[in-house]
Amino acid sequence: MARLTADLKRRDALTGEEIARMWALFEAHYDAVSEMQFRADLEEKDAALLERDPSGAIQGFSTYRLIEGSPRCLFSGDTIIHPDWWGRNDFARSWLENAGRIAAAGPEPLYWLLIVKGHRTYRYLPLFAKEFVPRAEAATPALVELRDRLARGRFGDWYDAEAGVVRFPEPRGQLRAALAAVPEKDRARRDVAFFLGANPGYVRGDELVCLTRLAPDNLTPIARRAFEAGQASPG
Numbered sequence: 001m002a003r004l005t006a007d008l009k010r011r012d013a014l015t016g017e018e019i020a021r022m023w024a025l026f027e028a029h030y031d032a033v034s035e036m037q038f039r040a041d042l043e044e045k046d047a048a049l050l051e052r053d054p055s056g057a058i059q060g061f062s063t064y065r066l067i068e069g070s071p072r073c074l075f076s077g078d079t080i081i082h083p084d085w086w087g088r089n090d091f092a093r094s095w096l097e098n099a100g101r102i103a104a105a106g107p108e109p110l111y112w113l114l115i116v117k118g119h120r121t122y123r124y125l126p127l128f129a130k131e132f133v134p135r136a137e138a139a140t141p142a143l144v145e146l147r148d149r150l151a152r153g154r155f156g157d158w159y160d161a162e163a164g165v166v167r168f169p170e171p172r173g174q175l176r177a178a179l180a181a182v183p184e185k186d187r188a189r190r191d192v193a194f195f196l197g198a199n200p201g202y203v204r205g206d207e208l209v210c211l212t213r214l215a216p217d218n219l220t221p222i223a224r225r226a227f228e229a230g231q232a233s234p235g
Contacts (some may be wrong), residue, residue, distance in 0.1 A: 003054075003088070004053060004085055004088065004091060004094075005051070006049060006050070006052075006090075006094030006097075007051075007052055008048075008049050008098055009047060009048055010046065010047050011045050011046060011047055011063070018050065019042065022038075022042075022048070022050075022061050022078075023035055023038050025059075025060070025080050026038055026078060026080055026173075029080055029175065029176060029179055030173040030174065030175060030176060031173065031174055031176050032171035032173050032174055032205065033171075033173040037172060037173075038078070041063075041077055042063060042077070042078070044065060044077070045064060045065045045077050046064060046066055047063070047064060048063045048064075049061060049062045049064070049098055051081065051085070051090065051091050051094070053085075059082045059084070059085050060079075060080055060081035060082060060091055061078070061080065062076060062077070062078070062091075063078050063079070064077060066102060067113075068106075068108075070108055071109040071111050071213075072102075072109065072110045073110075073111050074099060074110060074112050074214065075113045075114070075154070076113070076114040076115075079121065083179075086120075089222075092124070092128075092223075092226070093226045096128065096219075096223055096226035096227045096230065097226050097227070097233075098230060099112070099214050099227060100227040100228060100231040100232075101230040101233065102230075103214055103230075103231060104230070104231040104232075109215065110214045111150075111211055111213050111214065112211065112212050112213075112214050113147075113150055113154075113209070113211050114209075114210050114211075115166055115207035115209050116195070116207060116210055117173075117175065117202045117205055117206065117208070118175050118179070118202065119182055119186065119191075119192045119195045119196065119202075122191065122192075122195040122208065123189075123191055123195075125191075125210055125212060126191050127223070128212070128219060128220060129213075129218055129219060129223070130219065130220065131143065131212065131213070132210060132211065133147050133164075133210065133211055133212070134164050134194075134198055134210065136190055136191070136193075136194040143211060143212075143213075147209060147210070147211040148161045148164075150211065155209075159209065164198065164208060165199055165206050165207065165209065166206065166209055167206050167207075171205060172205055173205055174202070174203060175202075180202070182196065195208065216228055
């Protein structure tokens with residue numbers, strides 16, 4: 001079976017051709033987006049994890065910014081994988097390995113902050129982590145408080161702490177209808193049902209703010225193996 005391979009690049013090392021391909025992928029999957037906004041968001045990020053097929057073509061990517069402080073925070077930006085490559089673990093493994101390298105590079109705990117406007121992205125949380133917010137089960141108050149503090153610091157009044165959702169004053173993209181639709185087979189899933197209840201405005205681009213601690217003791221076995229492989233090979 002063909003596989004995607006990871007190519008981690010600093011944002012300022014991305015070529016014009018690579019950025020154009022990233023934009024084309026993004027535009028193909030989201031409505032109400034502009035290339036200007038996409039590029040402005042990219043400029044705020046530190047790096048992009050590109051996923052390439054055997055021919056070298058980019059079939060997915062995820063951008064991120066590392067926010068230094070106590071704790072350190074890995075903030076995920078735009079993320080997309082072409083549907084032809086769904087169902088594989090290539091992206092998840094490479095993302096976790098990179099997170100492990102980042103965690104090993106500093107003494108402070110590392111948290112993952114991401115804003116989610118699709119049920120498929122939300123499902124990465126229970127796949128990767130034992131404890132995260134928000135979720136159907138009771139959450140640790142300290143983690144909720146940290147999530148709220150980080151979200152208010154980044155999004156200000158756009159963040160609704162009661163709902164745990166960011167609502168932008170102007171369109172910043174929403175999944176195209178075919179991708180926003182939830183298959184009946186998935187609606188019965190506990191994690192999907194929770195996401196739909198927690199963020200009913202996802203269809204118009206509302207973002208559910210999520211947080212988890214990236215450390216071996218808080219990762220599921222499959223995620224932990226990839227994360228620890230990254231920790232063992234920093235740089």
